[in-house]
Amino acid sequence: MTNIEKYTQAFMDAFSIDAETAKTLKFQQIPAWDSVGHMGLVAQLEEQFGIMMEPDDIVDLNSFEKGKEMLASKYGVDFGA
């Protein structure tokens, strides 16, 4: 799996959604992404990429896009071009 596939899969598993829904998703846009679901998403991302997210990043992760930028810039995840 490529990194973008792994990243998308984390959202799909955390919220039980398809890839299309995942790609434009924002915090609280669906019932599954509430604060409880957020904990699950963070756990998925940490496991998929073998990282430990900083508390400041956990509270900043409020959309699919934002999380992608964050993982690329702060955790060295390469999403390709």
Add this chain to the structure above:
Amino acid sequence: MIEPLLKLDFNGTAVVTDDGRCVSYAELKSLSDGWVAKVPPRSLVFLLVGNNLDSLVAYVACLNHGIVPLMLDARIDAALLQRFIEIYRPDFIWRPRESGYVLEPRNTLNTRNEDRLHPELALLLTTSGSTGSPKLVRQSYGNIQANTASIVEYLKLDSSERPITTLPMNYTYGLSIINSHLAVGATILLTEKSIMQREFWNFFSEQGATSFGGVPYTYEMLDKLMFFRRKLPSLRTMTQAGGKLLPSLHQKFAEYASREGKNFVVMYGQCEATARMSYLPPERALDKVGSMGVAIPGGRFELVDGELVYYGDNVTLGYAECADDLARGDERNGRLATGDMARVDEDGFYYIVGRKKRFLKIFGNRVNLDETERLVKGAFAGVDCACSGVDDKMSIFVTDGSRIQDVRDFVAGTTHLNFVAFEVRHLAQIPKNASGKTLYSELPQ
């Protein structure tokens, strides 16, 4: 006619909202007086609330002017709301629309309102954790007054407090924080943001929040957020209720509080007792880990065959299951059998050790296991079902392996709780005894 329950005769700021609005007590009073102009006393009003000013104004207005509100989550499922409307026939619904909150008059039957609402009835709340059940708890003016006074006393609240909202206003624990702080002229920091959002913590720091409340899951999230590393000089008190916190987390937060000169207060309560029944004095938080403390001022406990029974003026009138029940008076006479099994230590501190009834606490909400089974069987014809599990994690066993995802979505949708709390598993057959009763001890772990 009715003595206002919340006096609002303070000089300071009553509310600060996260969009920067400051509302003085005088302004809150005039806003709520304005709201009341449209609603006759002893009306029944559904308030669809969030942690926002419109919700707070309507709530205060109702309580102070003899209007009876049923507090519901603004995000309530449309079908469930319809059910509540059909059963209880409200005179008005206060709800958010795209352009803001509106007061919608409803056509009601020609029953005179005064006759259908008992004079002592102040407030209606859903039994915490709704499995779509239309059962309500009936709270009186006296109940709210008594519980508020107890809370103010044991938490030593005064007008310098600035609690930040972390719990919904339609949830008894969240509402008790609002009542007890308005009663002393404190400033409520109103936000719908969660502790998982940057905006929450910015608001917290900018406004110098002094306290917040949380259910066990809140404390698990705070732990993950490395709360202990945060600089929160304004914070004085953290309260916890809504289920039993893991002793290891209790220990961790009690140690943090002791180290940082803050208070960590574990409490126990139920909607049926207005809100609170016990508290663990913060100075005992470390040497009584796992305890829910002692009865609140004005209340007392008794153990009857191991079941915790509470006595106090905050024990509510009773339940309502239909519109006629709203005319009923006090059916409990100050005594509440909690359904929780407890023990008491040699110093008089109580510990919850189990439950008499089959329910779980999920993210602070009570969810009945038998009711969940009935709902699943009702919605999925031909599927047998048994529910068990632990707090925050329900195991749902179903006899049709092809419906696992559907059942999970259904239960999450019905309870309005995040689906991660529900694990649905396939079992060829639900183990039963000769008379057809489910053998829960034989379900897989």
